[in-house]
Amino acid sequence: MMGVLKGMRVVEGSAFVAIPLAGMTLAQMGADVIRFDRLEGGLDYTRWPVTQDGRSLFWAGLNKGKRSIAIDMKNPRGRELITEIICAPGEDAGLFLTNLRVRGWMDYETLSTHRPDLVMVSLLGDRHGRPAVDYTVNPSVGFPDATGPEGSTDPVAHVLPAWDCIAGNMAVSGLLAAERHRLRTGAGQSVELTLKDVAAAMLGNLGIIGEVAVNGVDRPKGGNALYGAYGQDFVCADGERVMVIGLTERQWRGLLKVTGMADRMAALELELGESLSDEGARWRHRARITQVLAPWFASRAPAEFAEAFEAAGITWSTFRSFARAVREDPDLSPENPLFSELDQPGIGRYAVPGSPFSFSAEGREPPVPAPALGQHTEEILADVVRLPEGEIGRLFDEGIVKGA
Structure with a gap:
């Protein structure tokens, strides 16, 4: 070798x-x-x-x-x-x-x-x-x-x-x-x-010990949400489930642009009195953000928005089982x-x-x-x-x- x-x-x-x-x-x-x-x-x-x-x-x-x-x-x-x-x-x-x-x-x-x-x-x-x-x-x-x-x-x-x-x-x-x-x-x-x-x-390197010791916070369960920013799973029109990430400002703005939800989010910001350009604010208000975005995903199959998401550089993926991932993902095959x-x-x-x-x-x-x-x-x-x-x-x- x-x-x-x-x-x-x-x-x-x-x-x-x-x-x-x-x-x-x-x-x-x-x-x-x-x-x-x-x-x-x-x-x-x-x-x-x-x-x-x-x-x-x-x-x-x-x-x-x-x-x-x-x-x-x-x-x-x-x-x-x-x-x-x-x-x-x-x-x-x-x-x-x-x-x-x-x-x-x-x-x-x-x-x-x-x-x-x-x-x-x-x-x-x-x-x-x-x-x-x-x-x-x-x-x-x-x-x-x-x-x-x-x-x-x-x-x-x-x-x-x-x-x-x-x-x-x-x-x-x-x-x-x-x-x-x-x-x-x-x-x-x-x-x-x-x-x-x-x-x-x-545990210490990721700030979790500090979160307990300094902030007095015992982190609660967040489901599939991305802790400290915005990332959420959505069920689409065909029953597929996707994970969509809005961690960085670029990811967040890209998501709003492709979904056409920029104006809705601006209205939500006025209601909340807080800018959602801050990732911590996106975490705190994740439930309200998801309420706005969920109908958009529920009315579309991934095939209808995949190309636009890729073109906009949005960070997202489809949920798959191991077997389905092996069947469908070229990154798990000799193409890689x-x-x-x-x-x-x-x-x-x-x-x-x-x-x-x-x-x-x-x-x-x-x-x-x-x-x-x-x-x-x-x-x-x-x-x-x-x-x-x-x-x-x-x-x-x-x-x-x-x-x-």
Whole structure:
């Protein structure tokens, strides 16, 4: 594989979303990413969604472009092999990503005795050492209580694992920053972050902690409205639902121009005694604004205004299910250079994304299938651990390692 990180070797011991995402992100930029798993597969090896015969589309999606080795992690020799892979020599090696908390042999203190310049990035649940996932972090910081229809008292958990996605990319940033430090100083280090701290930081970065501490406001549910400005969903004449945004002054003026509602909004401003050019005013008076605009959308199908909206640069979209989006949206197909039709062994042929990055000096690399479990066991033992052929054979015979 080519790419800006060609030559870098990263070892990954992981499960679920964040760290597999981090490893895949690096692999798609050209790094040689080696994922090690138990002989039967890791905790996420059969994670849903799965095919009819139980093959994990989740695992295939988050492990594209990596190499896979399957090792008996309970066997002392298996643990030695993992240590040798993580701490293998080379100025571009000695980089380890993990969210598996294993004391005594796979922790930084132990591994760094084998390679003092090791860079190890660890994702934990919370700062107290407790496990956490998106579905526990999100309720603990408050987002479900601010999500859902106005007036509802039920919390709404989000199906997007947002903190996992953010934490995965922060793990990439942490590893590359520590690797740059090592290039300049020769020193390795341990880098830790926690899923809950990722969420807590964003709670503060987005001003929500300040909103509570300074303003004394516990943000209420806003339904599908865009908080702090104007953005609303509308049901159209054909039953389609669209989301329309008036966040910036340009977006707001464009929306009024295309819908022909500028005079109606001017009259509303006189009634309210407040200019709707202020985004905060648009939020406060969103219900009145929606009353004015809703009949316009209710009398038209999206096909009747789509061209005018696009010409005016209005920010809007149609609501779709996952299935409908895959069927209808060319951005989720090979028409978009991000995607390629790929044969994933054991699963079939379908559109698969490569890296969202497009580096001008490298060009866009097509996606590479996820490996079968243990697909690269023999070659990793040979070219990374440098074991002779006879010893590799014995490891297979004794069941310490397994191939695909």
